[in-house]
Amino acid sequence: MKILLPVAGKGTRLRPHTHTKAKSLVHVAGKTVLEHIISRLVPLGASEFLFITDENGGQVREFMSSTFPELACRYLVQKERRGPAHAVSLAAPHVGPGEDLLIVFNDTIFDADLTRIPALSADCDGLIYSKEVEDYQRFGVNVVRDGVIVDMVEKPETLISKLAQVGLYYLKDGRDFMRYLEETIRLGETVKGEYYLPAVFMRMIRDGRRFRAPEIDAWLDCGTPETLLSTNSYLLAREHHIDGEVVDSVLIPPVHVEKGAVVRGCILGPNVSIAAGSLVESSILKNSIVNGNSHVSNIVLHDSILGDSVHLIGSTRKMNIGDHSLLEMQG
Known part of the structure; x- marks a missing residue:
């Protein structure tokens, strides 16, 4: 398995704390957000961690070298702001045939047993982790029928699903996923000028690929000062x-x-x-x-x-x- 972490976002909602540092290096409950995330991923035994960074990439590299020196890491720079799917596509040359891929966005810390991935994906092509929310209008949601995702709707105005996508994706065939991603970009399927992953997944679903939407135990947002404090409280209650x-x-x-x-x-x-x-x-x-x-x-x-x-x-x-x-x- 390879694990891909896009960490190139500016973190504007967390300013002024992100004026001088990457948003993944903001502290919460005694650790950086990135350390909380990586600690949850280490048990998977990934062969390589692929980081998509911006001009603050040196900070991420230095942090990983000092905190997780045993992990094999590669750093790729996103020079153009063309959306999260474009950031993910930069890793395509480094995902080989037959390699599975886990994509983890760094706005949130999650609680989930990722060692269950092989069992959860045994009869499908991948997992798009979800969490049921009441304010579904704020998120992209998965529409599930008979345990399989049949549609994705961005910020639905009416109740079609409460299963919000949490930014955690598993692809059993990472190379196959990258081919679909590159085709989506080639065809220019953008939303307000940027590329997003739901367009890629819907293309795959229309071609018969099957995805399940397992729920995570906790979805801990670190994207604003208010949610960062809420996450700090949640994590401290479990370990301090x-x-x-x-x-x-x-x-x-x-x-x-x-x-x-x-x-x-x-x-x-x-x-x-x-x-x-x-x-x-x-x-x-x-x-x-x-x-x-x-x-x-x-x-x-x-x-x-x-x-x-x-x-x-x-x-x-x-x-x-x-x-x-x-x-x-x-x-």
Whole structure:
């Protein structure tokens, strides 16, 4: 198996955190988004990881070399912004005959047992992983009949299916898929000038290829600050550690303090993660993420994300307040 990860997106919805780094390298629950994803893929024993990058590709390469040095990785640069299917097509020369292919987009962290792929795909040509959602109008959905996908509809206005595509695709014959992808691009089948994968899959379905739509256990969006914090909360509830130095502080679980971080005189939690190299002192934080090498002092924060090397220094106040007073300090 080869695993393809398109990581070339600009991550505009996560700005300012993606102004200086790839969106897959934003932290959540003590790890980068990419580390969460790769950790879920390692058990598959892939022969090679193919990364589609942009000008921030050097950051991804450096991260993979330091964090997963044992993995065989190849990096391909998408120089033109022509859509996700075009990004995937850049890997075509590196997918040989008979090789199966797993495509994983990096906007979301998933919970799914991928070791079941051989059993789930035994009687079909591939898997398009899905998750049932209530706000189906926001997504591309799979229409399933007798366990097999018969149609795909982008952002349906009426209820035709609630099975949203989650950006996780398995192709039993990766080379065959790439041929269909290249034909779709050659014929210019675009949506607003960009190439998308549903057009490719529908072409394959019309030619008799069969795809199933297994549901993942959890679909954790990391594409906006709000969903990143929600994902942080979900992941911390399942795994959190205090590996850093915590002095004279109250921790309300779940809280994750990485090795190399220092917390002093604070109240943290719930749902707080502090990255390595950071110092947080005399502060109260809840539902927040503090990235690496930051200094936070004398601050009350909630629902907040601090990037790398942030210095956020507040101040204490002295007050002399008489009877029956009402002070509302907005912040």
